[in-house]
Structures are given as C-alpha cells and as structure tokens.
Amino acid sequence: MSQVLAGRLDDGSDVLYLHFDVQNHHLKLETFIETADSARKIVATINEGFFHNSLHYELVVLPPDEGSFLTRLAIIFSAPAAVFTFVNTDVGAAFIDGLTGKPPVEWAKQMGQTTGETAGKLYEALTREEKQESKAACQVSANMVVAMTRGVLEKETLELRKIGMEAGTLTDALHARADFYTACINDKAVNRVGFQPLDDFPIPRSSFAERAQRPPRKADEEEPPDWTVSIENIYVTSPNWDVADQRLRHWKGKDQARRDCYFVIDDLEFWSLVKKKNLRVDVLDNLQVQWACQIVDGRAKNRRVIRVLEYNGNKLAEPLPAEALDAILGRHATAKALREEPSLFDGLE
Structure with missing residues (x-):
C-alpha cells in the first residue's frame, strides 16, 4: 500500500x-x-x-x-x-x-x-x-x-x-x-x-x-430516467445559503433562455467556500455551472448543480470528467457545452 x-x-x-x-x-x-x-x-x-x-x-x-x-x-x-x-x-x-x-x-x-x-x-x-x-x-x-x-x-x-x-x-x-x-x-x-x-x-x-x-x-418507483448533463450560465434571483435547507427551499434563477429554474447545489467545494466567506456576492449573482436534470414528460425535473465552475466571473473549478459523473449520477447523457446557444432546458418547466 x-x-x-x-x-x-x-x-x-x-x-x-x-x-x-x-x-x-x-x-x-x-x-x-x-x-x-x-x-x-x-x-x-x-x-x-x-x-x-x-x-x-x-x-x-x-x-x-x-x-x-x-x-x-x-x-x-x-x-x-x-x-x-x-x-x-x-x-x-x-x-x-x-x-x-x-x-x-x-x-x-x-x-x-x-x-x-x-x-x-x-x-x-x-x-x-x-x-x-x-x-x-x-x-x-x-x-x-x-x-x-x-x-x-x-x-x-x-x-x-x-x-x-x-x-x-x-x-x-x-x-x-x-x-x-x-x-x-x-x-x-x-x-x-x-x-x-x-x-x-x-x-x-x-x-x-x-x-x-x-x-x-x-x-411510482419505476426506474428513474437518465440524467442529462450540460454546462450553462444561471442568473440567481433567490439564493438559499443554508445548505441543509436547500432541499426544502431550492435556489431560484433564470437559465440562458431567461426562463425560471429551481435547483440545488451539490458541490461540496462550493459550500466550503461559502463557509469561509471567500465568495463575492452581488444583488444578481451569475453562476456558470455543470448541472444535471432528469427529463420527465418533456419537463426538466430534479435539477442539480454538480459543480460550480464560476461565480460572478471568478473561476472556481474545472468541469468534472466523465468518470466522476458516472460515479455521481450513474447513467447519463452529456449535452454539448452551452454559451450563447438556447438553454438545454428551453421550453421546459
């Protein structure tokens, strides 16, 4: 060893x-x-x-x-x-x-x-x-x-x-x-x-x-749908800085198509920075994230931020590689990284 x-x-x-x-x-x-x-x-x-x-x-x-x-x-x-x-x-x-x-x-x-x-x-x-x-x-x-x-x-x-x-x-x-x-x-x-x-x-x-x-x-316990992963910018309109409470009250923001979205942040490194007060918080925060959702009946459900990549323009981390996503999510599909294109979740509630 x-x-x-x-x-x-x-x-x-x-x-x-x-x-x-x-x-x-x-x-x-x-x-x-x-x-x-x-x-x-x-x-x-x-x-x-x-x-x-x-x-x-x-x-x-x-x-x-x-x-x-x-x-x-x-x-x-x-x-x-x-x-x-x-x-x-x-x-x-x-x-x-x-x-x-x-x-x-x-x-x-x-x-x-x-x-x-x-x-x-x-x-x-x-x-x-x-x-x-x-x-x-x-x-x-x-x-x-x-x-x-x-x-x-x-x-x-x-x-x-x-x-x-x-x-x-x-x-x-x-x-x-x-x-x-x-x-x-x-x-x-x-x-x-x-x-x-x-x-x-x-x-x-x-x-x-x-x-x-x-x-x-x-x-109601059928096999859950696969996860779909993408990199996207989110504008946060209502954060929740209580990590233990975010399952009850999700973060709220707008995706790249300016549609409302609700999500939780599962990135432990991000929460460590929050506790150390190492983030610059604005009135309307901008996050670049690697996140995942499950598509059910044409709607995006259970949005999860796996990794916060940037926070208000400050780079925090690199995207997780495929093997790490496999360990966290199991079966999943990876969408093309998005910047100026319409949101992966465009048209989905």
Missing part, C-alpha cells in the same frame, strides 16, 4: 469486509467484481437516500489478506457533516438504530470519546466549522456508513422491511443486495459469507436465494 493512501486512510476511514468462505482461498473474478460493485451501489444508495448525495467519500479496494478470501473495501471520508445532520432527525435515528443496531446516542458516545465532547453537545460540535472536517468526525462518519452498508447486506429481509428499506430510492439498495447474493449463488465455490475479518460466516449458502429476491417496485 502506498504511503499516500495509508496517510489518507489514517485521516478518517473504515473498512467494509466481504468475507467469502471458499476452498483453496480463491474467488472467481466475476464474483469479486459483481459483489464489490453491489457494495458500491449500496453505499451510493445510502448517500442518495439518506444524505441527498452530500457525502464526500471515496471507495477503494485494499489488498486481500492471506487465508480465506477477504475483500476489503475502504471508505474514505473528507466532509462528514451531513451524516450527523441526518442522525439528528427522528427518521435518521430510526434508520441508524435499525441498520447498525446502535442508537445515535451510542454513536455520539463514540464521537465524544474521541473528541472529548459530551453526547449532548455532539451535533453542535460537528456543525462548527473547525470540527466539521476533523479526523474524528471523518472516522465516526466512515464507521457509521460502513455499519449501515453491512446491515443492508447482513440483516434478514423482514428486518429491512420493518426499517423501511423498501421505500423510494432505498429499494435500489435491496436490488444491489439481490445482485450480491445472486453472484454468490452463481459461484458454487462460495459456501458462506461474512462481513467481519474473523472466520465468522453468518450467512450460509442456504440463505442466498432468499436474499437474492428482488423487492417489487411500486408503480
């Missing part, structure tokens, strides 16, 4: 173990790829369903240990505040307890043991700027998300149903779980599966089939 990666792992990470009980300590390539990708999809669904894609993390594969085949996926966090914003809600507390088996107060104690903060002051401490990206906060965030991911893979289907994992986009996590166990079924060498580094395999092969069942999608 490189010194750079080792240093980043020390800054706040946890390891998701995919432990396969196989003979001769080897695993088919297809099984490794499909199960690791299923785990990635579960983490991405947790990020979308619980944290509105506001978590800033990377998922990396670590070298396997000797012995029975043990896949190690490290989750590295660098901006964990959204985790604790979610935990501080009644819904969040219920999901955390249901998936991890540990209520929020226990996670607060874990954080307090590291930072010296009492559980009662956890949320206040984590929302202060100087604490927000601390090593301790990143570490506990990683521990919590890994525990949630492990819960999706390990718990009985009935337990997940009681928690509410069959609602909305969270169903995607159960479909990814079904893919995981389907891959195990197709590899006859896999006898049992565990999610700890020890020789503890709580999921026998006889349980794979039940866990490979896909939950039915409701009529």
Whole structure:
C-alpha cells in the first residue's frame, strides 16, 4: 500500500469486509467484481437516500489478506457533516438504530470519546466549522456508513422491511443486495459469507436465494430516467445559503433562455467556500455551472448543480470528467457545452 493512501486512510476511514468462505482461498473474478460493485451501489444508495448525495467519500479496494478470501473495501471520508445532520432527525435515528443496531446516542458516545465532547453537545460540535472536517468526525462518519452498508447486506429481509428499506430510492439498495447474493449463488465455490475479518460466516449458502429476491417496485418507483448533463450560465434571483435547507427551499434563477429554474447545489467545494466567506456576492449573482436534470414528460425535473465552475466571473473549478459523473449520477447523457446557444432546458418547466 502506498504511503499516500495509508496517510489518507489514517485521516478518517473504515473498512467494509466481504468475507467469502471458499476452498483453496480463491474467488472467481466475476464474483469479486459483481459483489464489490453491489457494495458500491449500496453505499451510493445510502448517500442518495439518506444524505441527498452530500457525502464526500471515496471507495477503494485494499489488498486481500492471506487465508480465506477477504475483500476489503475502504471508505474514505473528507466532509462528514451531513451524516450527523441526518442522525439528528427522528427518521435518521430510526434508520441508524435499525441498520447498525446502535442508537445515535451510542454513536455520539463514540464521537465524544474521541473528541472529548459530551453526547449532548455532539451535533453542535460537528456543525462548527473547525470540527466539521476533523479526523474524528471523518472516522465516526466512515464507521457509521460502513455499519449501515453491512446491515443492508447482513440483516434478514423482514428486518429491512420493518426499517423501511423498501421505500423510494432505498429499494435500489435491496436490488444491489439481490445482485450480491445472486453472484454468490452463481459461484458454487462460495459456501458462506461474512462481513467481519474473523472466520465468522453468518450467512450460509442456504440463505442466498432468499436474499437474492428482488423487492417489487411500486408503480411510482419505476426506474428513474437518465440524467442529462450540460454546462450553462444561471442568473440567481433567490439564493438559499443554508445548505441543509436547500432541499426544502431550492435556489431560484433564470437559465440562458431567461426562463425560471429551481435547483440545488451539490458541490461540496462550493459550500466550503461559502463557509469561509471567500465568495463575492452581488444583488444578481451569475453562476456558470455543470448541472444535471432528469427529463420527465418533456419537463426538466430534479435539477442539480454538480459543480460550480464560476461565480460572478471568478473561476472556481474545472468541469468534472466523465468518470466522476458516472460515479455521481450513474447513467447519463452529456449535452454539448452551452454559451450563447438556447438553454438545454428551453421550453421546459
């Protein structure tokens, strides 16, 4: 392992173990790829369903240990505040307890043991700027998300149903779980599966089939449309500088065709500049953004600013490359960069 990666792992990470009980300590390539990708999809669904894609993390594969085949996926966090914003809600507390088996107060104690903060002051401490990206906060965030991911893979289907994992986009996590166990079924060498580094395999092969069942999608939970991405100028008429509130009250502006548009900003680097007060704010702000929307019945829905490129003429960032967009959006189409041409969303509400 490189010194750079080792240093980043020390800054706040946890390891998701995919432990396969196989003979001769080897695993088919297809099984490794499909199960690791299923785990990635579960983490991405947790990020979308619980944290509105506001978590800033990377998922990396670590070298396997000797012995029975043990896949190690490290989750590295660098901006964990959204985790604790979610935990501080009644819904969040219920999901955390249901998936991890540990209520929020226990996670607060874990954080307090590291930072010296009492559980009662956890949320206040984590929302202060100087604490927000601390090593301790990143570490506990990683521990919590890994525990949630492990819960999706390990718990009985009935337990997940009681928690509410069959609602909305969270169903995607159960479909990814079904893919995981389907891959195990197709590899006859896999006898049992565990999610700890020890020789503890709580999921026998006889349980794979039940866990490979896909939950039915409701009529209003059909596969979402693909995202369409473009670079465009937006004139902001009503901003919302509260990052936690923008899901309830979107930013409002006008696109290049001077049509009203509503959107959220998912660019964590932009919000970091906001907190540091490093932006020059005008009465009518002009943003150049890389954004995405979903086209439903001829209308643009769910507009998301993935990256703020310029703010009032000041360059902030470069557009995200295709592989980064793939990681954030999944399936998407990239429109031609727009400047003086009509808006991508011209004629759409």
